[in-house]
Amino acid sequence: MPNAAAVTAGNPFLEGNFGPIMEEHDIQDMEVRGSIPKDLEGNFLRIGPNPVHIFSVETYHTFDGDGMIHSIEFSAGTARYRNRFVQTEGFKLEQETGDWVWKGMLSMLDPTPARVPEGMPGTKNLANTAFVFHNKTLYALHEPSQPTVIGLPNLDTRGTSDFDGKLTHSFTAHPKVDPHTGEMMTFGSSFEAPYVNYSVISATGELVHTTPINIPKPIFMHDFAVTENHSLFLDFPITLDIERAMAGGPALGFDAEHGSRIGVLPRFGNDADVRWFEVEVGVVIHTANAWEEGRVIVLQAARSKTTNIIGAGEALGDDPTETQGQLYQWRIDLDSGEVEEGLLCDVHCDFTRINEKYSCRKNRYVYGAIFHPTRPLTFNGVVKYDNDTGAKVTYEYGANRFGGEAVFAPRVNSQSEDDGYIISFIHDETAEQSECLIIDALDLAAGPVATLMIPHRVPYGFHAGWVAA
Template identity: 45%
Template sequence: MTNSTIPSTAVNPYLNGNFAPVRPEITTDTLQVVGELPPELSGMFVRNGPNPQWTPIGKYHWFDGDGMLHGVQISEGKATYRNRYVQTRGWKMEHEAGKAIWSGLLEPPQMDNPHGAYKNTGNTALIWHGGQMLALNEGGAPHAITLPELGTIGEYTYNDKLVSAFTAHPKVDPVTGEMMFFGYSFAPPYLQYSIVSAVGELLQTVPIELPMPVMMHDFAITKNYTIFMDLPLTFSAERLHRGESLLMFESDRPSRFGIVPRYGNNSNIRWFESSPCYVFHVYNAYEAGDEVVLIACRMNSTTVLEVEDTPADPDANIPRLHQWRFNLRTGTVSEQRLDDVAAEFPRVNENFLGLPTRYGYAGKMANSPLPLFEGVIKYELNSGKSQTHEFGQGRYGGEAVFAPRPGAITEDDGWLITFVHDEASDTSELVVVNAQDLTSQPVARVMIPQRVPYGFHGTWVSEAQLKAS
């Protein structure tokens, strides 16, 4: 989620072109495949994203739209497609009213709205855990989703044990099956940290104290630790009362990284300070001797919710792959930029999440004021080399999700899957790329019968997981 400052002039770009909503919900059982879908590739790719049901109230930000799921189920070389709204409480109320009830992030909070100041859109990401698919938005509870139908069951609160908001980026330990998540808020202590067992039981929630409320979009795990990022994108009611932005990047504040044992709490978290920056998305983290290593897409600063044409910082909103090393013995921190190319939406083979990874993948940013991805980069961290799969002239994609080959014994044995939109023909397709041969043509292109708007995060649900849902 980068380069997302709303221009102060002209038509809102996030309501036009391939950012514009697609409101019909359709199901298509037979899709044209160009190339050949690998016979071992069996499961479902689902991607979430903003898709406003009604004309927005006031200024519209890309983050505001109602969640819509786009799913392609693949089996025996064939594919089917369906798209469905995430039917949150807010979606249902506005559907009944026939109009928008909530304004968005660029408008003042609706403190007089009897239905609440903000709407949980369920529009950001997805996680499959404990036999259940969840649609996520960091402002509230997750929503349980049926597979493969993509129907909304309702808010998922872990038998009413959920006491905080729920990050859009929970982490599942591939060894233990545990899921870690957090929720931030405007009230002290500003952060809650939770752990869910492999079978879906919420085991614990502990408070983590922060100096002030911040937007904490992502975090990281290792085998033994959880890493929180207290970065200087802060919320301030005082600023809002002065007619300034509720959310603002404060360049004079340091970045703080908190490392806590997995089952630790506020009493044994260790904080490390580094240069001011912002991170929307983490690539991975792992342990190396006395050090915890964090890799993420780092920006010098961000104007994510400010309305301006030209940020004061020329490097604002430009994410690049970056590494931090936190020495738990000496307390020192080192930083290193790993690549000069602007890239976002990093992913790894999630069978190696929290462990040392050799490979990772991220969307290559196009030279555009809008968050457009012109290709996928494969990083080889041991050598520092990379390869890029280009989508082609006038073709832009999204986050590339790694689908491992069943029975694979090497980390990069699998496929990268993403939606790609062709601006010239105004058509969309699902692209499947061999992760071991990134520079070649896609092994398959699945033609989608209607346009798929640019969106946020997706996930691959294996055939075994589908059967267990």
């Protein structure tokens, strides 16, 4: 059990179900309401921040927390739950020290002397944000850091990867894997020019292509999108500005004057090959998918008018939904240079996901986590959007029941794009009960076909993943 500092009060990111747990579990006998489908085979994974040693309760931000993975392994109608800290070098050093070593993102300007030993990176690898599964390898991701290899199903940490020394830039939390070629496309953002670097990793795990992407200033580029032949970069107005932070403002700020544009690059192109297309000013944190229709590129993502991520920006008026995304589409004509864009679905949502067998190609269905209308950073349901008909179906978790990212898991021998299950962790704050919901994607409105009652609390987290058996 980790040597934990006793800090759970005085900061909303440390209280209630946002607060950390310190125990690691391995549980096979859980109460199940309904029946676990026998054609659900694989590992449902959710990662998020679970801080142990904290420099300052007042300035702690949820992005600072040590990575913890919660997983459920499904096999033949049974389920096995596990949770494990990601044993990064930084996590292990703080455990050995018994106190904080790295201060946190909102404490960068604090005059307290750093405790980082010589030779270790100034930024702690938290491995707390998202997953990617590529070349039969599961990686836990943290944008300023190298990807961390995680073993399945036991969740053991196997160290970081620099792809035989060829990875020379940071690694986004949202790389894209083309299921047809097996290639993985990734990028990294930086405070220093060229601000963005892009790479392609082959189906066998060899980094085969890297190029800088020159943009005017550093920005928060959290996600991108990939089609059959192109990669799309979002130069949107969440800017990074240390001088602004030193003047008392946010390091990350919403800057409408920066504008919004989408860069289109051939998969193996270089910086000179990027074509930039101006679009209406807005914010995209997470994309859903992108594909090609002849010479037209289609991008779908959750888009908001502004943002409050890490306190950046401000709501336009008093409507909190100004900072909440809605499913949106851009159609970029590579021949005419024209862009058609507009709202697809009025439900406020984020964490947009698809059946990943359709990544980089046209998909029919998009799933998203529904924002609570007034409570920040909280999701209270899931929505399914149909690109062919424009129809939407929703399922809400119920009063005082909140969740996070829901993923699509294809049914064994599935017969259609939506023939599978939507899986997510939720927490009932009234009953103080954490659960895993399994919903038939063909009948989302009907709610769970099975609910696993987790015998301890599963804190709210970041991204989820599915790895088929």
